[in-house]
Amino acid sequence: MNASPSDNLENEIRELIVSALKLEEVEPSSIDVGESLFEGGLGLDSIDALEIGVALRKRYGITIETATDEVKSYFRSVESLAKFVRMKRGK
Numbered sequence: 001m002n003a004s005p006s007d008n009l010e011n012e013i014r015e016l017i018v019s020a021l022k023l024e025e026v027e028p029s030s031i032d033v034g035e036s037l038f039e040g041g042l043g044l045d046s047i048d049a050l051e052i053g054v055a056l057r058k059r060y061g062i063t064i065e066t067a068t069d070e071v072k073s074y075f076r077s078v079e080s081l082a083k084f085v086r087m088k089r090g091k
Helices: 005-020 046-060 069-074 078-090
Strands: none
Touching: 005 046, 005 078, 046 078, 069 078
């Protein structure tokens, strides 16, 4: 079974989160792509979200102008972050 491009992007984002936040005790593959990164899940906070935003900008050239409710919703899970990256790259 071959991985689809979306699986690859989600895997890259899981690795990016672990690397950017220095989560040495977390295996990227153990992060459920649909699970909340904040409430429950990994239990991240707003500072972690900023770190992830910086890492996304460096890795994918994505700029996040304003932290609107819509933008915040993309930081809910790996799956939604992958959707956000695809949307921003498509522009």
